[in-house]
Amino acid sequence: MRIGLPFKGSGVDVTGLTATSPRVRKGKTFYGAGTDNEQSGTMQNVEAVNKKMDINETYNIIPGYRNGNDIFHQSLETFYGTFVDPGPGTQVVETKGKYAMYDVIVLEVSGLRPDVIKYGVVVGEGEGAVTGTWQGFV
Incomplete structure (x- = not known):
C-alpha cells in the first residue's frame, strides 16, 4: 500500500507519522515516527494456532502479525x-x-416430624434440622 506524504519545504513532514519498527511487518519498509529516513519493520509473522483449550485454561497470545486463521476450541x-x-x-x-x-x-422429603424419627437422630442441617423423639418398637 502506498500513501502520499505531505511535503514541508524541500523534505517530507514526518511529524504526524506514528508507525514504528515493531508495529510494521518484518521485511516491509516505511516512513514513520522518529526519523525522516526509510525504516524497516521488525514485527514477526506468527503461524496460525489451532488449540484445544481445557476448562479454565488460559493462552498467552504470541505478539506478531497473524493471518486471522487462529482457532481456539473446547469440547x-x-x-x-x-x-x-x-x-x-x-x-x-x-x-x-x-x-x-x-x-x-x-x-422434597415429606413427613419429617420428630415423632416419626428415632429418638436422638438428627435429620437435616441448620434451621431445618429435625431431632427425633420416637421411642418405640416396630
Whole structure:
C-alpha cells in the first residue's frame, strides 16, 4: 500500500507519522515516527494456532502479525441435570469435569416430624434440622 506524504519545504513532514519498527511487518519498509529516513519493520509473522483449550485454561497470545486463521476450541462433556430422590445411604451425582446444562434437583422429603424419627437422630442441617423423639418398637 502506498500513501502520499505531505511535503514541508524541500523534505517530507514526518511529524504526524506514528508507525514504528515493531508495529510494521518484518521485511516491509516505511516512513514513520522518529526519523525522516526509510525504516524497516521488525514485527514477526506468527503461524496460525489451532488449540484445544481445557476448562479454565488460559493462552498467552504470541505478539506478531497473524493471518486471522487462529482457532481456539473446547469440547466439554455436558451434564443435563437430574432429580435426586432422597433415600438411605449416600447418593452421588457425577459432575466432575462436566459442564452443567440444567439443575440438579433434590426432591422434597415429606413427613419429617420428630415423632416419626428415632429418638436422638438428627435429620437435616441448620434451621431445618429435625431431632427425633420416637421411642418405640416396630
